[in-house]
Amino acid sequence: MMSELIIKLNDSVFGDGPGFFVERGLMPKTTVDDLNSYIDTLEPSVVTRCTKTPWGFGNFRENQLVLNAISKCELITLLEKSYSNFNWNHIVVNQKSAFYGPAVEWHQEMCNRDTFSPGCLLSMWSDFLQIYIALDSESVDNGGLRVVPGSHRLGYVDHQDFLSPLLTHKRTIPSVVLEAIVSECGLVNLTLEPGDAVVFNSLVVHGSGSNASNKRRRSIVMQAQLKESPWASQKFEEEVRHRKQFVLSAMGERHREIAGDTDGLYRYLARGS
Numbered sequence: 299m300m301s302e303l304i305i306k307l308n309d310s311v312f313g314d315g316p317g318f319f320v321e322r323g324l325m326p327k328t329t330v331d332d333l334n335s336y337i338d339t340l341e342p343s344v345v346t347r348c349t350k351t352p353w354g355f356g357n358f359r360e361n362q363l364v365l366n367a368i369s370k371c372e373l374i375t376l377l378e379k380s381y382s383n384f385n386w387n388h389i390v391v392n393q394k395s396a397f398y399g400p401a402v403e404w405h406q407e408m409c410n411r412d413t414f415s416p417g418c419l420l421s422m423w424s425d426f427l428q429i430y431i432a433l434d435s436e437s438v439d440n441g442g443l444r445v446v447p448g449s450h451r452l453g454y455v456d457h458q459d460f461l462s463p464l465l466t467h468k469r470t471i472p473s474v475v476l477e478a479i480v481s482e483c484g485l486v487n488l489t490l491e492p493g494d495a496v497v498f499n500s501l502v503v504h505g506s507g508s509n510a511s512n513k514r515r516r517s518i519v520m521q522a523q524l525k526e527s528p529w530a531s532q533k534f535e536e537e538v539r540h541r542k543q544f545v546l547s548a549m550g551e552r553h554r555e556i557a558g559d560t561d562g563l564y565r566y567l568a569r570g571s
């Protein structure tokens with residue numbers, strides 16, 4: 299099993315393969331059920347704007363109950379044993395609530411390297427591993443994860459600053475770049491059952507659509523740090539400043555548009571104008 303996993307990681311994830319693999323039933327069904335029941339009791343830490351539907355529940359990397367649940371996943375315990383400096387950078391739950399779950403922008407994980415590992419170089423992309431575990435059934439209909447196979451072979455691609463539907467700073471791949479990448483690599487709409495996992499590298503392009511269906515899409519999104527890397531505090535401070543400043547300036551721009559044109563904005567919708 300150990301050698302099988304290492305082969306899969308070396309070939310499919312870090313080598314010339316698709317950059318990801320799907321591990322069916324990684325988390326046992328009873329563990330998924332227990333985890334869902336636990337999350338149901340939590341107050342969300344992030345909700346969608348206006349509709350106030352839950353989106354996030356904070357970082358669980360020090361939550362013993364969640365750590366126990368993920369320790370039930372054989373592949374994860376094997377990973378922890380295989381890498382001497384194995385660590386979780388983040389373990390979060392993304393919940394796309396029925397009807398109002400927001401889309402996730404198209405990106406490569408490395409675009410946010412100065413948040414999760416400030417100062418690390420792009421050449422260190424294989425020091426990180428993404429693990430995504432579905433806690434609900436998901437497909438493209440309820441905003442399931444979509445990946446661009448083999449996109450890591452293109453290296454790091456252009457990203458632009460982006461204001462997410464939750465009004466947070468994100469980075470996303472410009473549409474012309476994305477079109478070129480997808481026409482070269484294709485696009486996979488994953489269909490996952492609760493407990494199925496997707497293991498992918500930090501350069502694979504991925505994103506997901508909004509959830510307008512009546513089915514919740516909840517998942518665990520984890521990032522493993524496989525090797526130790528130095529923490530550049532100044533880079534981190536700059537990153538935080540940049541991310542805050544972008545949101546303030548994008549919202550300020552919108553504020554000024556509205557303040558300068560209150561009537562015009564609605565007049566074209568009004569009868570008789």
Ligand SMILES: O=C(O)CCC(=O)C(=O)O
Pocket residue numbers: 392402407428429430441442443504505506517519520
């Ligand atoms: O929740 C999603 O659809 C995207 C998750 C994601 O960006 C990730 O797993 O790294």
